[in-house]
Amino acid sequence: MRLSGWGRFPWCEARVRSFAQAGEAASFVGREQPFIVRGLGRSYGDSALAQDILLTRRFNHILDFCPSTGALSCEAGVSLDEIIAAFLPRGWFLPVVPGTRFVTVGGAIAGDVHGKNHHSAGCFSSCVRSLVLLLPNGEVRTCSPTDNRDLFTATCGGMGLTGVILAAELALRSVSSSMIEQKVVKARNLAHTLELFEEHGDAEYSVAWVDTLAQGEGSGRSLLILGEHAPGGPLRLAEPKAVTIPSWFPGWLLGRPVAKIFNNLKYSSISANGAQGVVPLHSFFFPLDGLLEWNRLYGRKGFTQYQFVIPKQGGPEGLAAILSRIAGSGLASYLAVLKLFGPANANMLSFPMAGYTLALDFKISSGLPALLHDLDRMVREQGGRLYLAKDARMEPAMLEAGYPGLAEFRDLRRHYGMDTVFSSLQSKRLGV
Amino acid sequence: MHVLILGGNSDVGAAIAAVFARKQGAFITLASRNMELGAKKAKDITVRYQVEARAVSFDALDYDSHVDFVVGLESPPDVVVAAFGYLGDQELAQQDFQEARRIIETNYLGAVSILEILARDMEQRGRGTIIGLGSVAGLRGRQSNYIYGSAKGGFLVYLSGLRNRLHKAGVQVLTVLPGFVATKMTEHLDLPPKLTATPEQVARDVYSAFRFKRNVIYTRWPWRWIMTVIRSIPEFLFKRTDI
Ligand SMILES: Cc1cc2nc3c(=O)[nH]c(=O)nc-3n(C[C@H](O)[C@H](O)[C@H](O)COP(=O)(O)OP(=O)(O)OC[C@H]3O[C@@H](n4cnc5c(N)ncnc54)[C@H](O)[C@@H]3O)c2cc1C
Ligand SMILES: NC(=O)c1ccc[n+]([C@@H]2O[C@H](COP(=O)([O-])OP(=O)(O)OC[C@H]3O[C@@H](n4cnc5c(N)ncnc54)[C@H](OP(=O)(O)O)[C@@H]3O)[C@@H](O)[C@H]2O)c1
Numbered sequence: 001m002r003l004s005g006w007g008r009f010p011w012c013e014a015r016v017r018s019f020a021q022a023g024e025a026a027s028f029v030g031r032e033q034p035f036i037v038r039g040l041g042r043s044y045g046d047s048a049l050a051q052d053i054l055l056t057r058r059f060n061h062i063l064d065f066c067p068s069t070g071a072l073s074c075e076a077g078v079s080l081d082e083i084i085a086a087f088l089p090r091g092w093f094l095p096v097v098p099g100t101r102f103v104t105v106g107g108a109i110a111g112d113v114h115g116k117n118h119h120s121a122g123c124f125s126s127c128v129r130s131l132v133l134l135l136p137n138g139e140v141r142t143c144s145p146t147d148n149r150d151l152f153t154a155t156c157g158g159m160g161l162t163g164v165i166l167a168a169e170l171a172l173r174s175v176s177s178s179m180i181e182q183k184v185v186k187a188r189n190l191a192h193t194l195e196l197f198e199e200h201g202d203a204e205y206s207v208a209w210v211d212t213l214a215q216g217e218g219s220g221r222s223l224l225i226l227g228e229h230a231p232g233g234p235l236r237l238a239e240p241k242a243v244t245i246p247s248w249f250p251g252w253l254l255g256r257p258v259a260k261i262f263n264n265l266k267y268s269s270i271s272a273n274g275a276q277g278v279v280p281l282h283s284f285f286f287p288l289d290g291l292l293e294w295n296r297l298y299g300r301k302g303f304t305q306y307q308f309v310i311p312k313q314g315g316p317e318g319l320a321a322i323l324s325r326i327a328g329s330g331l332a333s334y335l336a337v338l339k340l341f342g343p344a345n346a347n348m349l350s351f352p353m354a355g356y357t358l359a360l361d362f363k364i365s366s367g368l369p370a371l372l373h374d375l376d377r378m379v380r381e382q383g384g385r386l387y388l389a390k391d392a393r394m395e396p397a398m399l400e401a402g403y404p405g406l407a408e409f410r411d412l413r414r415h416y417g418m419d420t421v422f423s424s425l426q427s428k429r430l431g432v
Numbered sequence: 433m434h435v436l437i438l439g440g441n442s443d444v445g446a447a448i449a450a451v452f453a454r455k456q457g458a459f460i461t462l463a464s465r466n467m468e469l470g471a472k473k474a475k476d477i478t479v480r481y482q483v484e485a486r487a488v489s490f491d492a493l494d495y496d497s498h499v500d501f502v503v504g505l506e507s508p509p510d511v512v513v514a515a516f517g518y519l520g521d522q523e524l525a526q527q528d529f530q531e532a533r534r535i536i537e538t539n540y541l542g543a544v545s546i547l548e549i550l551a552r553d554m555e556q557r558g559r560g561t562i563i564g565l566g567s568v569a570g571l572r573g574r575q576s577n578y579i580y581g582s583a584k585g586g587f588l589v590y591l592s593g594l595r596n597r598l599h600k601a602g603v604q605v606l607t608v609l610p611g612f613v614a615t616k617m618t619e620h621l622d623l624p625p626k627l628t629a630t631p632e633q634v635a636r637d638v639y640s641a642f643r644f645k646r647n648v649i650y651t652r653w654p655w656r657w658i659m660t661v662i663r664s665i666p667e668f669l670f671k672r673t674d675i
Contacts, residue, residue, distance in 0.1 A: 001622060018619060020441075021469055058443065058616065061476040086480045 003053070006295050007044040007392060009302030009364050012425060018055040025164050026138045028054055029421060036424040037160045039104030040079060043111065044305045045392025046425035047159050054164065056106050062086065063167065070172035071129070076106030076165045083172075088281070089235050092172040095127040099337075101286050106165045111389035112157035112350040116205035116227065116285070119342040123350055125156035127171050134164040136421040145346075154412050157350035159388050161413060161422045161432060177233035180205075180284040183226040185274045186267075190220025190320055194356075197224070197340040204228050205284075208338040211263040212360065213256070215327045220320065222338065223270055227284055238280040244292040251299015251363060259332035298363045304392050306372060307351075307359035309341060310384035315356045318382040322375060326360070329371045333360040348405035348412075351387045359390065369393075388426065396431050406432070433458040436509035438490060438546060439516025440464045443615035444565060446473055447635035448513050453481035455639060461505065463490035464516075492516050492542030493534075502549045511642070512550050513563045514543050518580075519617050525579040532579050539583035544590055551594060554603045561604040561642060564591045568611050568650070568659050574675060595647060606641055607648040610634055611655035627654065 004011045016038075019025045028035070035052035056077035063073040070092050072083065080094060081101040087093070098113040107113075109131060112123040121127075130144035133151055143152040155162045185200070187193040193208050200206055205227035214221045288294055295303070310318045319338075326333065337359045344353035362368055376398050379386065385402025386394050400406060410432065413419040426432075435452045437445045440462025452458040460477055462485065464470045470487030477485040490501055518538035525532040547562060554560035569577055570584030588607060595605035612618060612628040629652045637651040650656040665673070 016619070018616065020616070021472075061472050062479045063472075063475065065479050082480075 003049060005041060005043050005045050005048060007302050007304050008295055009304060009392060010046055012049045014049065014051055014053045016053045016055055018058045020058045022166055025054065025134055025166065029134060029136060029164065030138055032421060034421060034423040036422060037106065037164050039077065039107035040102050042100055042103045042107065044390045047388055049425045050423060056104055070174060071169060072172055073167060073169045074105060075167045076104060078105050079103060080108065085237060087172060088178055088237055091174050091176065091235055093175045095121050095173045096124045097285050099286065100289055102289065105168055109156055109165055109168060110158060110160045112347055114352050116207045118352055119340055120204060122342065123345055123352060125345065125347060128156065129169040129171055131155060131168040132166040133162065134166050136417045140166065150412060153347045154409055157347040159349065160424060161427050162418050163422065175229050177230040178235050178237065178281050179230040179233045179278045180227045180281050181230050182279045182284055183274065183276045184270050185224040186270050186272055187222045187224055189218055190323060193220055193222045193224065193338065194316055200226055210336040210338050211267055212323060212326050212333045212336045213260050213263050219327060220323050221267065223267065230278055238282060242290050242292045245294050245296040247296055249296045249299065251301060254297055254363065256330065256332040259334055262334065301364040303361055303363045305359055305361050305390040306375065307357060307387040307390045308379045308384050309351065309353055309355050309357040310379060310382040311353065311355040314382055318378065319356055322378050325374055329367065331362055331365065331367060331371055333362055335361040348409040349388065349403055391426065399430050433511065434507050434509045435511040436461045436463060436505065437513045437515055438463050440473060440487065441466055441469050442515045443631040444613055444634050445513060445515030447631035448515065448638050449477060451635045451639040453477050453483045457483050459483060460485040462487045465491050492546060493537055495545045498546045498549055508553055508557065511561045511563065514547060515565050517565060520580055522577050522579055535579050536583040539580065540586045543587055551598060555598055555601040558602050561606065562594065563606045563608060563638060563642065565608050565610065566591065568609050568655055571659050572663055604645055606646060608638055609648065609650045609655065611652065
């Protein structure tokens with residue numbers, strides 16, 4: 001079966017197996033042939049790709065739920081979409097969600113994903129009370145911040161390279177409405193954007209959509225989107241009607257001229273005073289999920305998402321330089337999302353650290369490698385790093401430079417014999 | 433509403449159970465040979481949809497146990513879904529009769545044995561629905577899976593006869609003709625993604641056919657047209673093909 005990540009680049013011919021019971025996964029591990037686990041394939045690059053793949057799609061049973069505390073135990077193949085569908089109407093929500101709800105619990109843990117509230121809630125691992133990990137020798141261990149701590153801090157953010165996450169216990173949070181009070185603030189340029197992040201530091205959710213095509217005066221102009229859970233209102237699942245992008249969608253349509261128009265329209269759709277309103281939770285958190293298979297928009301060659309974080313100190317100058325390099329490159333990016341992260345956690349390969357993170361989508365093109373190479377250098381100089389869940393192309397040196405926990409992670413892999421069993425195209429490329 | 437899924441661990445069967453639990457708040461019984469998995473699935477349904485669900489032990493090939501199985505149910509089912517099945521290995525079945533026999537017994541004989549008992553009961557009560565998972569493979573024999581296809585073909589004829597018989601009694605018999613579905617049954621095959629449904633899609637089609645009291649449905653719908661073409665090829669040409 002030919003598979004790719006969400007970016008549709010690169011592709012790989014893979015033998016795929018799934019399982020519905022832990023014993024089947026254990027016998028798969030017992031073959032001692034290298035493989036990687038795959039959830040819903042929403043990582044953009046090659047982290048869930050290998051010649052042999054173990055799919056968790058059928059291992060998706062909810063095991064237990066406590067309606068008084070919100071403790072949920074479920075198998076790793078359960079998607080965040082399924083959790084929200086089952087528990088939002090009962091007044092429970094996930095404390096951390098990424099920009100799509102079509103990811104599995106296993107994928108959310110392995111990527112230690114973050115949401116619009118990283119500054120206050122941290123990564124996905126902060127709502128994981130414990131997880132059950134299948135090791136290379138077939139042993140099953142329950143890991144938490146207190147038990148088997150080394151395995152826990154390696155597995156959260158460990159990109160599937162420490163074992164098969166079988167199940168997890170999550171702490172849901174209670175909400176009294178399925179609506180979000182949203183506020184959009186317009187920022188004139190980068191300095192203004194960063195200022196606004198500070199000013200709205202106590203907003204529960206905050207993220208900025210940046211117009212990367214704007215140059216000069218307006219470079220870094222953005223719409224800052226803020227949100228709070230509405231204190232009351234309905235608890236309803238208002239799933240917007242989905243539209244599917246056809247497989248033949250011509251990629252050239254989304255070139256720079258169209259991006260320019262799109263960005264201008266989007267930016268000017270909000271008046272200088274900003275906008276305020278109450279929106280359904282799904283459209284606040286998952287604006288793209290209504291466009292099924294939107295990754296086809298970029299056409300046959302696919303695309304990549306470049307997401308970096310640079311430390312807060314020196315961040316404004318670093319961001320300015322990076323934005324001007326991108327605007328000058330002539331390559332378009334529709335989706336450019338900027339966020340101010342809170343502090344890093346203890347997990348060995350977790351991506352977030354206190355600083356600014358910017359995520360950019362680029363269509364694969366001949367000019368792209370040179371641009372990304374330059375960006376790599378700039379990010380490195382700032383002491384920053386790239387997000388493995390998005391990456392399809394970084395070089396090993398970039399990883400080494402950005403992740404101080406890498407050596408410990410490698411040692412742990414060797415110690416438990418994980419390095420010979422769990423391997424993805426990404427881990428091979430990067431020599432993890 | 434009590435919904436009994438025979439082959440409750442089948443991916444399609446479990447997806448059908450979920451739709452009935454969600455839309456009807458139905459009480460679900462999952463019948464299968466693997467009780468550990470069945471119990472896990474029942475618990476999942478209970479937590480997700482806040483309905484009652486149970487796992488019970490059932491072997492389609494243990495014919496002698498079928499009467500007791502039906503007597504032992506908590507209440508007479510309003511909807512019965514025959515979702516168990518065995519694809520088997522065609523090449524092996526050509527060499528080894530035991531494989532051929534297992535394919536035929538699971539897909540045909542086992543279904544006849546259990547459904548006759550349940551049908552009698554529904555006929556007496558004058559209501560109910562029987563949903564049989566057939567297959568488009570049962571519509572025309574092909575070299576790549578004719579043992580399975582012939583068993584499913586027998587099952588299709590059985591269902592149409594049963595529908596004819598139970599019509600007077602007000603019992604609905606729904607024949608479901610899936611094309612390709614991405615489940616554990618077909619995991620080892622390289623199926624064309626565009627023609628392959630998810631179990632959830634099949635379940636939605638089945639549920640709406642149940643609501644609209646349909647007799648026979650193809651799922652997904654393009655299979656109706658694909659099979660119309662395949663069935664219209666004359667035998668003297670068909671025997672030369674490699675499909
Ligand atoms: C539209 C969109 C928006 C996104 N927004 C965000 C965002 O805001 N923040 C963010 O952090 N990320 C974001 N992402 C990325 C996404 O959240 C992560 O890539 C996530 O890991 C995908 O989960 P998955 O189930 O699809 O996993 P896959 O892509 O299938 O796998 C990802 C990694 O997890 C590992 N893995 C999966 N399941 C298991 C398991 N059971 N045991 C061990 N390892 C496992 C795989 O080996 C692989 O390394 C976004 C992605 C998309 C497509
Ligand atoms: N997948 C497809 O592409 C496709 C296409 C057309 C038709 N169909 C038909 O649709 C139905 C559902 O298919 P699926 O893909 O969901 O299958 P599946 O996931 O492979 O499940 C088949 C189930 O049948 C059960 N089973 C087998 N032998 C049994 C026996 N002797 N007694 C009781 N249960 C038995 C097994 O249950 P346990 O081992 O757990 O007991 C298994 O869970 C089947 O009838 C199949 O033939 C499938």
